[in-house]
Amino acid sequence: MNYPIWDVPMIGGGLLIGIISIIHTYVSQFAIGGSLFLVLTERKAYRENDAGMLEYVKRHSRFFLLLTVVFGAITGVGIWFTIGLVHPSATSALIHIFVWGWAIEWITFLVEVASAFVYYYAWDRLDRQTHLRVGWIYFWAAWLSLAIINGILAFMLTPGQWIATRSFWQAFFNPTYSPSLVLRTAVCLALAGLYALLTASRLKQEELRVKLVKYASRWLAPAFFVLPIAGIWYISQIPPLAREISMGGAAAVTIFAGLTILFSIIIFAFVYLGPYREPGKFPFSFSVMFLFMGLLVTGDTEWVREAVRKPYIIYDYMYSNAFLVAHRDQYLREGSLASAKWVLTKEIGDANMMAAGRDIFDLQCQSCHTIDGYNAIRPMVKGWPEDYIDHQLENLQTLKGFMPPFLGTPKERRALARWLASLNGNEATGNIYIGEPSPGSRDLTQGDRDAK
């Protein structure tokens, strides 16, 4: 509408966000849990006067420094870059609602980075008590940044009272804020445990290895008990449509939601039977597998969380394609091309139906669909004649509950239907578009060309 649409052939913008944010979520949840792991293990080493364990924590702290200040921080900025490119309207809305939330998160980020450096560089310089205190600062700063960003993420699915009141606090402490924070915190601890299993299982000294493997496996315990309860709490708070999508409404989403639970159970079961019961026999290769499964669960869960939000990007406020829910009647009355700033077709006539159809696809569909790549549209409409497509578009929201309604005039719908039908060569009616010779015009076969 308002912003130019970044045309990402094959993978599509949505998948791009997914890839970057899954990496970031995994790494940063890991880093948050890790910071608590560092400080608690350091304390344990002091209490038990275990020099080997202290050495182990020290070595970890460099890894977590690099993970936090480089990979975590930069991929976090990366998400911002990506959502700004793929969903500028939604990003703009979030920035306007939450700029002060983000500004506060920035303070925690500053403190987190500063304390991570002090923690790592001042191991031998500070006395034990002060060093531990820095470790606690590091953990709390890291966790607070999660507690803040969690509000913004949860808001997108459950904006709650904000829709009516536009109040910052209601937007922030929205219905899924608390269950989501509990879930994420437990996951942070579990991931720290998985990572510690990896490093502990490589220790040469037998006694220390057995002790630390067992200790690391205990870090999964909170998640084991908390996830089912907080999970039910979370699901009870999400919109009914989202619940429906995740529980049978959309096959793929339901399968993925199921996989999250299945993989989690497998991880817990194996960690219990392996490192917890038999810490001496736990091989390094298993810990790599656990970590990989952790990534799968994270990716899978984040994907489901995004998927159940459909057909919105900000629930009840903005559809996935950046059309505002409040302007719905206006789009239906005046059409989508009229208010779109980045299309060349403004008026539809017989001569430019195809060009208009492509423009409408860009406006209304491209945020989720590519032509031939991820969530490709061409195979979905294969064999569908124009009239049938038009009928489907007209009843989109009832036929496909997770899709936004078609928001435009009947003529626009017809143009889109014709263009979609043409993707598989079903051009029932004539009016084949011949590109305008002006330098600004877009080649209609662009989509096809990109695909090859």
Next chain:
Amino acid sequence: MQSNIPVPDLDPVSLPAPVWLLKALLLLTFFLHVIPMNLALGGGFVAAVTDWIGRRRNSEYHLSLARSLARILPIVIAFTITLGVAPLLFIQVLYGQFFYTSSVLLAWPWLSVIVLLILSYYGFYLYSFRWEQLQGKRLVIVLASAVLFAAIGFLYTNNLVLMLTPEKWAAMYFQNPHGMHLNFSDPTVVPRYLHFLTASFAVAGLLVAVLGLLKRRNDSAYGRWAIRYGLLWFVIATLLQLVVGSWFLLSLPNAVRAIFMGADAFATAVFALALVCSFASLVMMVIGFVSSNPSWKLITGIVLIALTIICMVIVRDIVRGAYLERYFDVSKFSVEPQTGVIVLFFLLLVGGLGVIGYMIRKVVAAR
């Protein structure tokens, strides 16, 4: 097309703070970002050159200085990023309709910033942590990291200039909507970028001089040498800036340049103050270079440079305002300040800085 330049509408959600506050924070945090950014950008090259000279001439001083820079660079980059997040936030809330649009046009190069930054940053860590083991190879690594870091700056200049010129957007977008553009056609991009790059060599030179000042207590000969070596970087870069800066000034559109040439009293005054401060600091540094006790000259020079940077940050904002004059109307914002959260932000900022101060104090005291 000319008659119909597409500029996105303002966000329908109200601005959560008065414009002046957001603007002040944008400029303040940008200033805070620019200092470590200059140190990191120039510092990478200074480290590479110094290390190279050290290895070639087997000079203990050069190697020792490069080693110090290697230790500092990762921390400086961390603060470049951390302090860069804030202006990136405030620019989106005030200028989002320009910033997002130009970003989409440059999408892939813009997104590559993330990859370049990760590579460059890990390279600097490698340089720092594997100093001994890498030996000669570390020159390649630090130079590659410095070049990647400089490339990031170039992409930023591309985007932040394109953001100011909406009249170019439509032609670019309709020619290619895949976000594969750069903004080379704009005559200000290259001089603007070189203006920043040259300044970073000067600022990094000051970092070296300050290191020398600190080291002078333990090893006066080395400290003295480092001060002069750093000031040499500063003086050469600043002399070069006379050429680069003039080129940048001349490349600006006439209407924009005129603002600083008398058409607007405030703009002219700030610009003149920036020039006076930078000349004065150059003089101070030259005196410091030949002086036997350079401390206070150096410190005065640094204060003057800080003033120059503050003035230049304001000048930059005035340039942005002049470019966007036709498209950006502050009075169109609807403002509903989130007063409670704003107050909380400032309280927490004080608290956060207090915590950081506490940790620094502890580290310094433990020396």
